[in-house]
Amino acid sequence: MERYLQHLAVERGLAANTLAAYRRDLRRYTEHLQEHTDPPVTTLRGIGTGHVQDFLRTVSAGAEGRGPLSTRSAARCLVAVRGAHRFWALEGLTRTDPAAPVPPPTPGMRLPKAVPVDQVTALLESTGTETPQQLRDRALLEILYSTGARISEATALDVDDLSRAVRRTGQPEEDGGAMPFVRLFGKGGKERMVPLGSWAVRAVDDWLVRGRPALAAKGRGTPALFLNARGGRISRQTAWTTVRTAAERAGLGDRITPHTLRHSFATHLLEGGADLRVVQELLGHASVSTTQVYTLVTVESLREVYAAAHPRAL
Missing domain, CATH: 1.10.150 (DNA polymerase; domain 1)
Known part of the structure; x- marks a missing residue:
């Protein structure tokens, strides 16, 4: 083994x-x-x-x-x-493969649980911006929704994984106003570059300038983007708690998880007209078939809108 x-x-x-x-x-x-x-x-x-x-x-x-x-x-x-x-x-440790004839059970189709844009907005805005921890939490939430990152990808981010457009606060533009991006490392260490929206850029900028130095002074020096109260890299458990706490403050209950923001990211992109292959690349899916489940969500929402709005739908 x-x-x-x-x-x-x-x-x-x-x-x-x-x-x-x-x-x-x-x-x-x-x-x-x-x-x-x-x-x-x-x-x-x-x-x-x-x-x-x-x-x-x-x-x-x-x-x-x-x-x-x-x-x-x-x-x-x-x-x-x-x-x-x-x-x-x-490896020659056995003569045959006894597990090869055993097919895995087929799981039923489980649609990803996305939430409407207004609920995501309420969640993002539920965190204050006064203390270093609040600035960190706001930046983390914005990163999760702006990039569709997995929670492990977000907590593994280093400052150097942000493009210079995010890290050069107060300096003149050098790249013609190109959209900033963040470098994420997905499953198997696969690297991908994901654009970062303006709301996320502002939140990360505030964290880097007004929040991170205070927490970094308590640690021994780390390249991590998101820090805990002791100045070390934030854990997945702390990131989970951040999302759950923000959801409770926004009145969304306990049904929101970090992956809910990832699902919402993909669903909202497709509803806005994004190409499926582009969403696949942004999510870091190896196969487009994994991404196609989100099209079922958007089709279902279209049915609901049609049923509610068309005079002869029902």
Whole structure:
């Protein structure tokens, strides 16, 4: 198992969070083989296709004292198992690949949960701009909605990932007024450049000038864009709390997450006429099929508007 995880980290460059998920899934798989099969399976070559099928049924049903996994989570779990068996077969550790014939469960279509523009605006404006923490939170929220960044991408940002147009406060324009951009590193370390809207630029500028120096003075020096109260890089948990707190202040309840802003970013772009391929590039999706789910959201909103506005719709 460790050899496979090392292969994923070194050869395929998977992110730390993805590796942690694979490790959890594979640990559950090995525990199932050793503790819940009769007789227990203790070697790789003792695993058959029936064992893999039984494991999938178990995690889907919630046996072994654990709750059932959703179809999507069970599919992810099986992906880890299939990948490991394929690797072990290619490395010659097993003669065959017993997981290859086992298809993953097909998850149902789950539409992304975007919120209307006015609710996003209320959320963004719910944070004050008086203290360094408030300036940081406002800049973080604006970055998330302006770029559609994943929460891990936003917290990993360094100051140098901002174009000079964002970082040169008070200096004359040198690039002909070109739109500023931010450099994001997505899954597998894939880099992409995303434009930064004027509202986000102002919020980040305020943070860099009036907020970040105060927090940076408490730390040991870090290139991170967003800092915590001790002057170190902000954590994903703190960023999550920032979004949830802003949503509560805006009266939106607890249904807003950082990914809601990413979904809203994509949905609002498509509703405004953006090309699907452009949105795919901005989101950092490897396949356009992943991005196409947002077109279903916009079509549904068109149906709702039509039904409400056309005199003979109903």
